[in-house]
Amino acid sequence: METPLNIGISACLLGQxxxxxxxxxxDAFLTGTLGRFVTFVPVCPETECGLGVPREAMRLVGDPASPRLVTIRSGIDHTEKMQKWSxxxxxxxxxxxxxxxxxxxxxxxxxxxxxxxxxxxxxxxxTGVGLFAKAFMERFPLLPVEDEGRLHDPVLRENWITRIFVLRRWRELLAANHSRxxxxAFHTRHKLLLLSHSEKQYRAMGKLVAAAKNYSPSELFNQYETLLMETLRLKSTKAKHGNVLLHALGHFKKMLSSEEKQEMVAIIDSYRKDLVPLIVPITLLNHYVRKYREPYLAGQVYLNPHPLELKLRNHV
Known part of the structure; x- marks a missing residue:
């Protein structure tokens, strides 16, 4: 059974x-679409730290590096209260x-x-950062975080959701098979996905895995997790995806006819030119994986990194 995918969220985005x-x-996408696949943990810093509803609006004032949280009309400073609660x-x-x-x-x-x-x-x-958000990100520097505004961008949305599903799979590995x-096996299954974010970072991760015997298990897994989340934080691009798709196509060089190869190359080129979304070449590639029972690609997370129902690759 898959472990729960728990996501913290500002409570107001759930309609509270x-x-x-x-x-x-x-936010309809978060509650109506993503909410089918995750368990939300709502947080409202302002009400949870003791402020009522309704309440006087607040804003950040002073030094952007260390601002104060102050009510707009009366000038009441809630900085210490919010920081201690956070x-x-x-x-x-x-x-x-x-x-x-x-x-x-x-x-x-x-x-x-x-x-x-x-x-x-x-x-x-x-240039500011909310007081609770700052405390959270300092406490969990590797955790995938976004705001609902940025999640309206299809590329940022697909990137963030990819990261949360990878992190869930990583934690399942830690719980079930904390071994070299x-x-x-995890690194192998995520090869194409990692390459679609950064070939340089993927190589660095490969070197770490190859030298696994030189590290204690805790040191090895901690270093790998850091590299994993830092790599996935980097944006994928059409050029990166195109290179990965061509790399995957190479696994069928003895199976596909020349016409099938030409068709796949043409579709990848159309994707690079922004004429079709990523789901089009991915769908055809998945078809060939099933048709020819290609075992290596069948295990690649890149081809199915998140639920198809989210339709994330229909828009990137």
């Missing part, structure tokens, strides 16, 4: 009426086995980037 004005920011809350969340977190964009408590910071009379600097052989 916890915002300062008593409203919410329900320290306790992230330790509680450490017990939830989270595979990622979705923050509310631009929130002074939960925004992960580009939060307005007011200083003086000039225009606010969009298990690591080799």
């Amino acid at each position: 009426a916890v915002r300062y004005d008593g409203g919410h920011k329900l 320290i306790r809350r992230v330790e509680e969340l450490a017990k939830e086995n989270l595979c990622g977190f979705i923050f509310k964009s631009r929130s002074p408590s939960s925004g992960m980037e580009r939060v307005k910071v007011y200083a003086g009379e000039g225009a606010p600097a969009k 052989g298990g690591l080799v």
Whole structure:
């Protein structure tokens, strides 16, 4: 059985009426589509730290590197209250086995980037980070995090969801087969996926796996996990995907007819030119994997990294 895929999320994105004005920011994709495959762990920093609903709106003020959380009209400073609560809350969340977190964009408590910071009379600097989001990301630096605004971008959405599913598979490996052989098998299955993010990083990971006997198990797996999540954080591009698809096509050089090879190359070229989405060459490649029972590609996560129902590769 697959282990649960737990995702932390700003509670207002689930439709909970916890915002300062008593409203919410329900996100239909997160609740109606992604929610079928994950278990959400809602967090509202402002209500959980003791502030009511409705409440006076707040903003970040002062030094962008170390801003204060202050109410807009009355000037009440809630910085210490939020920081103390955040320290306790992230330790509680450490017990939830989270595979990622979705923050509310631009929130002074939960925004992960580009939060307005007011200083003086000039225009606010969009360089701040919400106080809870900052504490969370410092506590879990490798965990895949995004905000709901950035998840409207198809490329960023596909990248983040790929990462949370890989992290779930990684934790299943740690729980079931914390061995060098298990690591080799995991690395092999993820080869094409890793190459679609960074060939350089993939090579570095391969060297680590090849030298596995030189490390203790804990050191080996910790280093690999760091490289794994750093690699997947890098964006895939059409050029990278195109190279991976051609590499995969090479496994059929003795099976496909010249016409079939030409068709596949033409579809990959159409994808590179942004004429068709990634799902088109992937679907044809999966067809050939099934038709010719190609065992190596059949085990590659790249061909099915997340549920097809999410339709992520229909838009990249």
